[in-house]
Amino acid sequence: MSLLQCPRCRRGSLAEGQGGLQCAQCQTRFPSVGGLPWLLPEPALALGGWRNRLTLYLDEFAAAERAARADLVLAVRPSTRRRIEALAEAYHRQAAAVRSLLAALMLQALPLSHATSLAFDTRLPLAQDLHSYYTNLHRDWCWGDAENVAMHQLVVDLQGPARARVLVLGAGGCRLAYDLHRHGVQPLTVALDINPLLLLAAERILQGERVELYEFPIAPLTASDAAVARSLSAPAPVRTGLELVFADAFQAPFAPQSFDLVITPWLIDIVEEEPAALAAAMNRLLAPGGRWVNVGSLALPWRRPALRPGPQELLELVREAGFAVAGERDAELPYMRSPASRHARLERVHAFAADKLRRSAQEAQATGRPGWLQDSSAPVPSTEQVQLNAEAARIRAILLALVDGRRSVDELVRIVTEQRLLPADQAVSAVRQLLEGLHELERRGRSPS
Ligand SMILES: C[S@@+](CC[C@H](N)C(=O)[O-])C[C@H]1O[C@@H](n2cnc3c(N)ncnc32)[C@H](O)[C@@H]1O
Numbered sequence: 001m002s003l004l005q006c007p008r009c010r011r012g013s014l015a016e017g018q019g020g021l022q023c024a025q026c027q028t029r030f031p032s033v034g035g036l037p038w039l040l041p042e043p044a045l046a047l048g049g050w051r052n053r054l055t056l057y058l059d060e061f062a063a064a065e066r067a068a069r070a071d072l073v074l075a076v077r078p079s080t081r082r083r084i085e086a087l088a089e090a091y092h093r094q095a096a097a098v099r100s101l102l103a104a105l106m107l108q109a110l111p112l113s114h115a116t117s118l119a120f121d122t123r124l125p126l127a128q129d130l131h132s133y134y135t136n137l138h139r140d141w142c143w144g145d146a147e148n149v150a151m152h153q154l155v156v157d158l159q160g161p162a163r164a165r166v167l168v169l170g171a172g173g174c175r176l177a178y179d180l181h182r183h184g185v186q187p188l189t190v191a192l193d194i195n196p197l198l199l200l201a202a203e204r205i206l207q208g209e210r211v212e213l214y215e216f217p218i219a220p221l222t223a224s225d226a227a228v229a230r231s232l233s234a235p236a237p238v239r240t241g242l243e244l245v246f247a248d249a250f251q252a253p254f255a256p257q258s259f260d261l262v263i264t265p266w267l268i269d270i271v272e273e274e275p276a277a278l279a280a281a282m283n284r285l286l287a288p289g290g291r292w293v294n295v296g297s298l299a300l301p302w303r304r305p306a307l308r309p310g311p312q313e314l315l316e317l318v319r320e321a322g323f324a325v326a327g328e329r330d331a332e333l334p335y336m337r338s339p340a341s342r343h344a345r346l347e348r349v350h351a352f353a354a355d356k357l358r359r360s361a362q363e364a365q366a367t368g369r370p371g372w373l374q375d376s377s378a379p380v381p382s383t384e385q386v387q388l389n390a391e392a393a394r395i396r397a398i399l400l401a402l403v404d405g406r407r408s409v410d411e412l413v414r415i416v417t418e419q420r421l422l423p424a425d426q427a428v429s430a431v432r433q434l435l436e437g438l439h440e441l442e443r444r445g446r447s448p449s
Contacts, residue, residue, distance in 0.1 A: 003165070007253040008041040014253070030253075034104035034200045038246045039253035050196050051105050053130040054098070061095035083223045090227030094214040098130075101200055101211070130197050133172055137201050138215045139336060140175030141232035147334050151295070152179040155263060158293045158327050158353040162186060163260035167285060169249040170267030174202035178234065180263075181242040190259075192245045192252065203244050205234050217341035225340040250281050257287040269296040275309055279321035280362035288356055292323065295351040311350045321362065323354035395421050399434065409435065 004021070006012040012025025020031040020038070031038050031047070040046035068088035075081045139147055155176065162185050168177040171191035181189040193199050201211050211232040220226045247253050249264075250273055262285050268278055282292045298311060309317060315325050329351055337344035372378040380386075398421065402412055413427045422430050 003254050003258040004039070005253060005255040005258075007039050007247060007251045013255075014039075033196065033246060034102075034203060036199060036203060036244050036246055037253075040194070040246065040248055041251050046194075047105065050130070054102050054105055054196075057130045058095050058099060061091045061098075065091040065095070079223070083226065086224065087227050090214045090216075090229070093229075094227075097211075097213050098197065101204075101213075102196055104200065105196055130195070133195065134197060135215065135336060135338070137173040137198060137211075137213065137232060138230055138338065140173035140202075141205055141211075141234065142215075142230045143337070143339055147337065148175050148179060150333050151176055151265065152183070154295060154331055154333070154349075154351055155180065155265070155293055156183075158329075158351055159261055159263075160291055160326065160353065163291065164188065165259045165287075166190070166261045166263070167192065167252075167254075167259040168263045168265065169252070170264060170271075171202075171244075172198050172266075174199070174206065174244065176263070176265055177242060178206065178238055182236065182238050186261075187241050189242045190245055191242065192247050192249060194246065194248055196246065199244055199246060201232065205232055206238060206242065206244070208234065208237055215338065215340060217338050217343070219342035221340050221342055228340045250278065252281070252285060254285060256284050257290075259285050260287055260290045262286055262290070262292050264292070264294045264296070266296045268294060269299050274307055275314060275317050276321065276362060279318050279323070280360040283322050283356055283360035286356040288358075290356050291326065292318075292354045292356070293351070294354075295349050297347045298350050314350075315352060315354075318352070318354045322356060322358045322360040324357050325352060326355050327353040396434070399431065403435075 001014070001016075004014040006014060006023035006026060006028060008028045009023060009026035012023035014021040014023055014030070016022075017029060020029055022029050028043065030040075030043050033047070038047065065088050068084050068091060072081060072084050072088075075084055164186055166177075166180060166184070166186050166189045168174075168180070168189065168191045171177045171193045172195070174191045174193075177189050177191035180186075191199075191202070201213070204211050213230055213232060215228045215230050217225055217228065245253070249267060250271070262282055264282070268275070271278070273281075286292060298309075298314065311328075311330075315328065318325060331349055331351055333347050333349050335345040335347040372380050398419070399412065399416060402415055407415075409428075409431060413431050416422050416431060417424045417427045421427075
């Protein structure tokens, strides 16, 4: 509690209030979700967003089950029937298990309709969906030790002497945080993530429960591996002091200098943050002399080349953010090697340890969020992206409204050309492509990924 700071106003301390925590300064209330503190800067908005993703997840599994059962009609061979029946049953059970695991999310307010969610892009929110990194849960708590031990050992090699307050950002299924706490001596290890499916499952596992979920391997080893019933559990109970928190790593709900060791395992590779702002955010969280350990493959998703540094450039940037690099190495790590899949990766990760020498000059702007997003009464700039999206949505809406169950592709093309929405030479293929895409979604029954 003494480390917590309001992620919204970034000034107030937090105190326990009705059903959660409350900021002493801005009075924002942060609920508890499934017993874990929900410390996102806009708690209600974030809760709504994840609730919508859960609704979509359940819709997708229901659609996949329907599509599988519809395919049964076409199946002539008994082996095909058995395979499809098992898959349909797995979709059904997985949806029920996830619904029950995430019941705490649904306790407040109503979810949006599927159409509204699609319109606001909650189906593919920036990058994180409910089942992004879902397979990590199976890797963490079921496939055996190889990957977990390799990752833990790499971090232990780089972390240096024992540290009192440890923070794992983007902790996912929480196995690394668990291993660090179980085998370390620190009184406090905080595991932080934004994904409720991962964190709520991890919480139960850490409480000693067995969590039953299905794994859907990318390339099933045998027909019966298309959906594998897994029982996830921790190898041994863990002592107190391992705390799980819902929060954004880059608007973390902690006072400056709260930690002695901050670990970012496969996080900086997947978030859309400027590397310099990211280093400044780590600097803010660390006490003087504290250490930042980063591990990842540096497959940075940024499209702007300036924001895609290689390892050496990244280390320069880390030094500029007030750190001294204490260690660096390339290491080969097994990655996502499911025993039920033909697909497996071997990653050559880049790992470094950096000690905080001084405060980062960039600390004040470490959130990376523009002013109009932080202050909801400020005007929203009409950027090129906004205008482009508005125009694209208008064209799409006009075309889809013309589909009335009677017009043919030729007629649609003629109208679109007459209205000068598209040049004649491109109209045929553009209209066909849009309609084909929708048909394809329908045909596949929007199978869950
Ligand atoms: C590639 S996974 C790595 C998970 C885990 N560290 C591991 O090595 O298995 C990235 C993790 O970061 C989480 N994540 C993504 N953006 C985040 C953010 N802004 N704040 C906190 N966690 C985030 C995701 O939910 C996911 O669990």
